[in-house]
Amino acid sequence: MSKNVAVVTGAGSGIGQAIASRLAQDYALINIDINGENLAKVEREISANGGDVQSIVGDVAKRDTHIKARELATTKGTLTAWVNCAGWTRGAALHDFPNDPKVFEELMGTNQNGTFWGCAEAVHYFVNHKIKGAIVNISSVHGRRAWRDHAVYEMTKGAVDALTRNVAVTYGPYGIRCNAVAPGAVMTPALAQSFVDAPDPKARRESLELLTPLKRIANASEIAEVVAFLLSDKASYVSGQSLAVEGAWTSALGVGDIDEQLARSYGLDPKTGLPLG
Numbered sequence: 590m591s592k593n594v595a596v597v598t599g600a601g602s603g604i605g606q607a608i609a610s611r612l613a614q615d616y617a618l619i620n621i622d623i624n625g626e627n628l629a630k631v632e633r634e635i636s637a638n639g640g641d642v643q644s645i646v647g648d649v650a651k652r653d654t655h656i657k658a659r660e661l662a663t664t665k666g667t668l669t670a671w672v673n674c675a676g677w678t679r680g681a682a683l684h685d686f687p688n689d690p691k692v693f694e695e696l697m698g699t700n701q702n703g704t705f706w707g708c709a710e711a712v713h714y715f716v717n718h719k720i721k722g723a724i725v726n727i728s729s730v731h732g733r734r735a736w737r738d739h740a741v742y743e744m745t746k747g748a749v750d751a752l753t754r755n756v757a758v759t760y761g762p763y764g765i766r767c768n769a770v771a772p773g774a775v776m777t778p779a780l781a782q783s784f785v786d787a788p789d790p791k792a793r794r795e796s797l798e799l800l801t802p803l804k805r806i807a808n809a810s811e812i813a814e815v816v817a818f819l820l821s822d823k824a825s826y827v828s829g830q831s832l833a834v835e836g837a838w839t840s841a842l843g844v845g846d847i848d849e850q851l852a853r854s855y856g857l858d859p860k861t862g863l864p865l866g
């Protein structure tokens with residue numbers, strides 16, 4: 590029987606790497622990343638664990654990268670899953686916006702255009718081979734809530750959610766599903782670097798933990814599990830959704846009050862709800 594194949598973009602690091610490692614249990618993989626060195630490392634790790642993986646070094650902003658992945662998938666088995674995860678953020682104030690493609694064109698290119706071309710090539714394959722495939726796009730809490738100086742990032746993630754709905758509605762009649770996962774704070778090299786860059790890294794980290802009702806930052810594997818579920822037949826009636834995986838962050842009206850007595854009985858700081866010590 591032909592193997593099921595999944596494409597994962599941004600597989601060289603962080604959430605994309607965790608998704609690739611998780612999906613290697615169920616699929617032959619085609620990993621894409623612009624960082625060839627990291628991609629090769631991930632390929633070695635997955636292969637060492639018995640996974641079937643091939644890598645494409647490329648920029649997701651370019652349609653050709655996705656065409657290559659689609660063509661390679663055809664030679665490996667049956668493409669049934671595609672995850673658009675490559676993305677990044679860079680803040681900049683709108684009232685004094687820099688003349689720098691990194692904070693506009695390149696950011697839009699990766700997050701928005703990259704997801705668009707990924708979806709386009711995935712459905713091209715699914716339709717041409719009459720496959721009831723599934724797509725997961727990695728969005729963000731920034732697609733639904735605002736944070737100072739993140740206008741461009743938030744536009745791209747709002748666009749990812751809109752594209753997800755469009756693909757789900759247009760191709761639903763043919764059994765193709767498309768969902769997004771909108772993570773909150775996830776411990777990845779990108780988030781770790783944002784702490785390093787902050788004036789007070791510890792305070793920056795704690796501010797995110799405080800804002801999140803679960804009072805902690807997610808592991809990338811916690812996002813990967815949800816992606817695996819959404820791609821699987823267990824989610825056969827889930828489509829067009831952007832599922833927030835953010836420890837209830839976007840349900841909260843700011844940093845809520847803590848029941849001090851209850852927090853103490855759990856051994857937590859009664860003021861913050863964070864672990865003591």
Ligand SMILES: NC(=O)c1ccc[n+]([C@@H]2O[C@H](COP(=O)([O-])OP(=O)(O)OC[C@H]3O[C@@H](n4cnc5c(N)ncnc54)[C@H](O)[C@@H]3O)[C@@H](O)[C@H]2O)c1
Nearest residue numbers: 599601602603604622623648649675676729774775777779
């Ligand atoms: N970490 C978080 O807290 C968080 C929260 C919400 C959403 N996200 C989203 O999750 C996704 C992954 O983020 P992460 O934190 O794992 O970041 P990361 O930097 O650890 O990994 C991102 C990967 O994407 C690759 N990449 C970047 N631009 C690319 C391009 N043009 N073409 C191909 N590959 C490219 C990078 O080389 C890197 O390997 C992004 O879409 C991000 O917006 C992250």
